[in-house]
Amino acid sequence: MNSNSQSAQLIRETTAKADVSPHTSKKYLQWIEKAKDFVFAVPALIFLGVFLYYPLMNSVYISFTNWNMTKPVKKFVGTDNYVKLFKNEDLYQSLKVTLHYTLLDVVLTLTIGLMLALLFNVFRSKMYAVMRGIIFMPHYISMVIAAMVFTWIYNGQYGLLNRVTDLMGFEPIQWLTNPSTALPALVAVSVWKGVGFAMMLFISGMRGIPNEYYEAAAIDGASGLSRFRYITLPLLSPMTLFLVITTFISSMQVFQSIDIMTNGGPLQATNAIVYWIYTMAFTEFKTGRASALVMILFVIILVLTITQWLVSRKQVHYEG
Numbered sequence: 001m002n003s004n005s006q007s008a009q010l011i012r013e014t015t016a017k018a019d020v021s022p023h024t025s026k027k028y029l030q031w032i033e034k035a036k037d038f039v040f041a042v043p044a045l046i047f048l049g050v051f052l053y054y055p056l057m058n059s060v061y062i063s064f065t066n067w068n069m070t071k072p073v074k075k076f077v078g079t080d081n082y083v084k085l086f087k088n089e090d091l092y093q094s095l096k097v098t099l100h101y102t103l104l105d106v107v108l109t110l111t112i113g114l115m116l117a118l119l120f121n122v123f124r125s126k127m128y129a130v131m132r133g134i135i136f137m138p139h140y141i142s143m144v145i146a147a148m149v150f151t152w153i154y155n156g157q158y159g160l161l162n163r164v165t166d167l168m169g170f171e172p173i174q175w176l177t178n179p180s181t182a183l184p185a186l187v188a189v190s191v192w193k194g195v196g197f198a199m200m201l202f203i204s205g206m207r208g209i210p211n212e213y214y215e216a217a218a219i220d221g222a223s224g225l226s227r228f229r230y231i232t233l234p235l236l237s238p239m240t241l242f243l244v245i246t247t248f249i250s251s252m253q254v255f256q257s258i259d260i261m262t263n264g265g266p267l268q269a270t271n272a273i274v275y276w277i278y279t280m281a282f283t284e285f286k287t288g289r290a291s292a293l294v295m296i297l298f299v300i301i302l303v304l305t306i307t308q309w310l311v312s313r314k315q316v317h318y319e320g
Helices: 002-062 080-087 089-122 126-140 143-153 160-167 179-206 211-219 224-235 237-252 256-261 273-282 287-313
Strands: none
Touching (some): 080 287, 089 126, 089 179, 089 237, 089 273, 089 287, 126 179, 143 160, 179 237, 179 256, 211 224, 256 273, 273 287
């Protein structure tokens, strides 16, 4: 009997261990998985902290100082930089130029991109595929290179564009030195470079729309324009919202084309905010005030982006 009792006790202990062990092992494995995910994320968090969040917080601090890059001493001046900027008429002129450039760039890039997408979505031959690739190619060209090429094209004396207008019987135009044409000339470069990307995204969005919608509308007698208005546009709204926001943010930060082609001129007609930040920080060495301008631009972009998202949220249709 004693032997049988010991055997039963051993069986109960073994069973208890078998019941507890899998549960404990599962918790341990879950903890290991969570720790592993965190360890993999640590390098990215360190990178973002060092190269994004720390500079951002440091810029906020610098914006409240009178730091001059030629002097190592920083003196806290509170909101003095912000007050001087808001009293400066150049801020409103620069903001006007930036918003004007952004509006033209966003509207033209998306409108032309949508029109090209409609064309290439209907015609799918090899010739049109080659043309589509040619239109998309400028997306891969650096803005620096594009700006240098267009500087030669826009040249008032021997530029290619004026040669063409001369053959057509028009007088030569000083594209980059005339305040009325300098900003549209910069916009044209940005549209030329970005329209292919918008076209490709619109094409991918159109090819994701089920044909059943168009077939049902055709049976009901809807015209091509009605199908475009009531089927294509609503179902392209997520792609349109994405392009509006990304193009808007990119346009608000225009710098390279201005730096190479116009240097903010003529008569500050192309002096966008980012270029003004650059000249204020690295030409005038007013680093504290430039940091304050960076914060103002950051808030403007954030507020306008959120506003776009809130306004368009009710008009964006996600299928299913």
